[in-house]
Amino acid sequence: MSTSLLEVNNLELHYGPESSRVRAVNDVSLSIHESGRALGIVGESGCGKSSLSLALMRMLDNAVIQYSGSIKMEGEELMTMSDDEFRQQIRWSRISMVPQGSMNALNPVLRLGDQISEPLLYKEGPHKTTKKEAVARTNEVLNMVGLSEDIASRYPHELSGGMKQRGLLAMALILKPQIIILDEPTSALDVSVQAQIMNLLKKLKTDFGLAIIFVTHDVALASDICDEISVAYAGKIVETGTAEQILRDPQHPYTKRLLVSVPTIKSPIPPDFIPGSPPNLSDLPSGCHFHPRCENALPICSKQIPPVIAKGTKHLAQCWLLADKPLG
């Protein structure tokens, strides 16, 4: 078995204080097998999606009290690296990200080109280049994302939303990373610009073999680009499978409800909402975290954490309903 590009196992990220520990990332495992593949992470607001992307980049703020598990990239364990090693060797150079909230994600007083080329000029390590090479490389990535080179000298307030998003994408590509995390990359854009960005991402994926982790609340958007989808609920991955499996044959009750809640243009069936609200991550329900909102909950669901059950190749779901012999 060849080693995966990215293999995450039992990743935990908890925020303090200890008395009200927030389990934002709770025993998460996921993988991307090779470059040119896209993994979608889908879930409601507050399910820990953004924390997961921060955890993968090891961008921890002071409130983090637990950060553990295993992140392997091409077989190399990243969790044992020191913070400085990780920052120099992994962050942005091998795993980069397009941050959420692109409207404020650019420094308002620096020119776009300078922000894009910054890692080439100020980051220690093998990427360090001369000013001239940095400009050339900046123009290259601007072309890759479909922006003209003169945009480099503009300030963020002189750019439209779509241009900013492309600029951020160009910024993420500057060090030729293998994996790029897109955190709600299109949520601030109108649909036509959103479509342009999605097409651009697909092109980057196929033309440059970029592996993508696509974090979104929008199942439809994820299905457009992702080869595999993981459904996140309350800091956990409750179901994972190929995009086809998740969309056509969802197993976990949460995934089913999530799919029904998406409005469709032509279907006469009105979208249905999920009753209740996402749980408080600092006070999770016992057993399966979804049981208070689940219509088919069994007595055991509130008592024990359900096992992960395989429903086909690559298709895994964590639910008591799928167990052969539900206990109790």
Next chain:
Amino acid sequence: MSILQPLLVRTLSLVVVFFVILFLLVITLGATGFSDRTLRSIVNEDLRGIRTGLAQTIRDPDQLESVMRERRQDLESFYDLDKAWYVRLPGSLIRVITLDLGEARNMRAFEGSKKISRIVLERLPNTMILLTTSFLVTTVIGLAVGTYLSTHPGSRLDRIISYFAAISFAIPAWWLGIILILLFAIQFRIFPSGGMYSSPPPVDSLPRFWDLVLHATLPIITLVLVSLGPYIYVVRTMTINIAQEDFVRTARAKGLRERHVLTAHILRVASPPIVTGLILGLTGTLGGSILIETVFDWQGMGRLYFETFAGTPDEGMIVALTFVFTLMYIVARIILEIMYVLLDPRVRY
């Protein structure tokens, strides 16, 4: 969009401010009758001298009185007292603006000249020594402590500094100056209590400089202490606010050194308000320098201002000093406007 246009607009508006202040000065001096009174007392004083002189040659009292009346008319027209203040004062303002400050009545420059411009120019560097040094010290300490606190909010030092900021903001500079004199000049005898040099002043340049440093220490400490607290808090709060912005997270995600994130991203964006706080603090100490220089007997422009009002007020000096102080304020403000436009590309109008 050109960068020159906003600068021009702002400079022009400050020039307008400049004229408005001088206009208000004219109104204050004229409408209250202050100008008339001082000029009249000058005329009377001159006439007294003339009368004793004339009394020697002209024996006839009637003739003496008529000559005196003529002299009085001459003098009044010389001082433009026969015109109303709103005619007279703008004329003296125009002279001031064209840097023709005239002569002082009873003050002299240290080198003996009576010219107001010489008296003021002689004092200007002394004031600048105090203001620029305390400005630099405040900037350096404020930036260092403020950014340090921004990374340790809620720490013990942070809480202590928050009290210090409130005290520093509230305390009157002259009071603090007196307390420092009582403590360090009279009680412990570490620093001299006032003046700029010992008497007699050292002759060689190095001991002379050291003497100046010793004399400047207490006034500078006073000026720094009263402006530092609020400034540290501006730096701290601005830095904390900016550090939570999304673009700072982007900068961290790029794997840049934390130091680079702080200087190139956080402080760079926080710099316009920080510079504003600093320069407005400096213009605030312009007024404070009058009190500080008086308390420490420092031969600067503030002290001169005080001397001008104490004793017999000298209208020419008042107008000239107000002119110079206003000019310093306007220059500081123009520097601020230029820095603002350079630091923040979004400021364009």
